[in-house]
Amino acid sequence: MSVDTMIAQMERWLGTGEPNEIQAWYRARNGAAYSGNFAWCNATITRAAVDAGEYDSVCFGIDFAYTVAHAARFKEAGAWHAMTNGIKGSGIKRGDIVFFDWDGSSEIAKVDHVGIVTGVSADYQYVYTIEGNTANVCARRARVVHDIAGFGRPKYKTPPKPPASSSGTKRPQVSLSKLVAAFKRDAPKKGMPVSYPLVEVVEDALVAERLLARKYADGHAGTATRSAYALLQERYGYSGDDADGIPGMTSLKRLGKAHGFDVVA
Template identity: 35%
Template sequence: MLAAAAADVGYKEGPDNDTKHGRWYGLNYNPWCDMAISYWAQQSGNAGAVGKFAYCPSHVNWFRARGQWLGKNAAARRGDIVFYSWDGGPVADHVGIVAEDSGPGQSLATIEGNTSSGNSGSQGNGDGCYRRTRPRTYVLGFGRPAYSGSSSGGDSGPSRAQSSIGGLTYGYGAHGDHVTRIGRALVARGFGSHYAEGPGPDWSDADTLNYEAFQRSLGYSGSDADGVPGPDSLARLLGSTPGTQTYAPFPGTDWFKSSPRNPLVTAMGRRLVAEGCGCYVDGPGPQWTDADRQSYAAWQRKQGFGGADADGWPGQRTWDALQVPAV
């Protein structure tokens, strides 16, 4: 991938963004920074790992969906795809490839298409392909392709394995509120050093590396410390270890339908308010009321449920996602 990019250093576009990259992509006479990335991937046999895109925001979303997105201050590796936002906003404006490893917060050596050779020209719609050294100021984040041979073990990068526990998937490719919950628990336990952003609902290399550090703290080693949750380590992370945050087990839907008066109802209501789902005029309080049910229905809708599945009566899945503290 890097050899293909290096071969284009010094390449100059023709009039009106006329490039070989645009002609290859089928979208000539348009800004071509991401088409160059896609072209180099195709030329080097890495199209499946890097993707084929002309629009940077779509490429970012592709990496996010695959759990291959890292924040702007993460340690960068050779071959990472770096995305820039010139105004500091959430939308990518430009893209390049990282040519040398770079520690967290350090400047980046890159190869980029559709840029300028120096700071005086357009950075996101320049006249050619150049090697650049850039500070982290404008970096939005990094896509980390799963290049051939880098899927497991040793220096090749974090594990791409998965596990399934209680019907939920953990590890590479996992998505959901349970992933965010794992990340927050790791941070609370002091194992969040690899997060530059987040934690969030898409399992990333940062989750794997942080979870690996947690596993090693428990005495695991070798393949047992691969950064992928197992039943024992997951239980110990989420509350069975003294001194850590514990969460209330789900008491059952029928318990709520019995109109309970219990401190657990207050704890639940406070979590609903914290999640922006509170429909309370007074409270929340210990007595289950219609306001609790309306608030919980808002939480169910926030989780993507609708119709009869968002009726305001708690269920196991949405309760686990809410993370109500034990009382």
């Protein structure tokens, strides 16, 4: 068991709407007080922890639906870290249980929401997460420091590893030459041809960066994908011909470092 197992369990629920199995499962364990369509962000963390064999490390052997109580339990255990030094200064990392206050405080009593950290952007502007009950579904999000109250650091049974796929296989190897060919070939075509399957890996990263709508992450390097990559290049400081939406080695490696894939020629 490890942080990767915990994240893999959270990934199982991606796309889940409401009402859902998580709510029914939590209600069966904790009674009628949780009838109806109750807020289920922390119930998702609890369910994933149970299924991952990390119930004690993540939840201290307690079912949590109330985010304030969960954050307070991390503090009691000496494992709470308030978000007062920025993303880089905080040391937040993959596997941490992250708590949010939409009003921007670091006070446990004002915590509104919870998720798990899957990574941090290379420029420390975003914390990438999986969260239950975000816009009524379980989804990946990219969060900024203002929204993060703090995080709890579980004592996982096995130390965290570098990001990998949930199946345990090695990180995707994205070919720059094949990707560039797809970006140039696919955009003008009608329909959704997929000339290079790993385009979708890059599109998933662009979705996480909040530059591409999820509906366009379909493996087709269309105009929406190219426009999103151009926005990424501008974010990285490129302009003019260097921000034309065609991936380059430097920008792609930077994106891959933040989102769990490697780049080859």
